[in-house]
Amino acid sequence: MRVLVACGAAERRRLWAKEYRQRPEVKASARAYRERYRSDPENRAKMNARSRHYRKTGKGRDSRNVARRAWAAREKQRAVDYKGGKCVCCGYSGCLAAMDFHHRNPAEKEGYGTGALKAHWTFERNRPEIDKCELVCVRCHREIHAGYRSLPCAC
Numbered sequence: 001m002r003v004l005v006a007c008g009a010a011e012r013r014r015l016w017a018k019e020y021r022q023r024p025e026v027k028a029s030a031r032a033y034r035e036r037y038r039s040d041p042e043n044r045a046k047m048n049a050r051s052r053h054y055r056k057t058g059k060g061r062d063s064r065n066v067a068r069r070a071w072a073a074r075e076k077q078r079a080v081d082y083k084g085g086k087c088v089c090c091g092y093s094g095c096l097a098a099m100d101f102h103h104r105n106p107a108e109k110e111g112y113g114t115g116a117l118k119a120h121w122t123f124e125r126n127r128p129e130i131d132k133c134e135l136v137c138v139r140c141h142r143e144i145h146a147g148y149r150s151l152p153c154a155c
Contacts, residue, residue: 068120072119075119075126076096076119077096078123080135082123082127082130083134083135085135087135087136087137087140088135088136088151088152089152090139090140092139092140098137098139099136099137100135100136100141101133101134102133102135102141102144103133110129136151
């Protein structure tokens with residue numbers, strides 16, 4: 001077997017293969033092969049078993065969960081920074097997980113269910129709801145809902 005290393009031959013081969021795969025006739029042929037492969041019951045059973053194993057083992061489930069949690073934390077950090085980064089009542093700014101968004105007017109909540117901020121939405125998509133909220137720590141948030149504390153005047 002000959003290895004191409006001189007004069008960027010490996011790079012030229014990679015580029016040629018990439019262009020080759022983009023040709024319409026090659027794409028159609030590959031699509032037809034995939035459809036034939038997937039329609040065979042024996043192959044379908046193998047694919048289902050592989051997929052089931054991947055979802056049920058830690059590797060697939062955990063990697064998806066870790067990536068989703070990290071993304072959600074980044075989006076929440078953007079929202080917290082947008083609202084000033086600290087509790088409007090007591091000034092707490094220690095832990096991101098201890099920061100909540102309290103609706104100034106509960107009647108203005110939008111979206112499904114409670115109208116709470118959605119962890120699976122981007123910061124930009126959540127921004128209209130964030131604008132209706134005040135950033136408070138969890139302790140102050142519980143005290144507000146229990147009636148022990150009120151939001152400071154925004155005058």
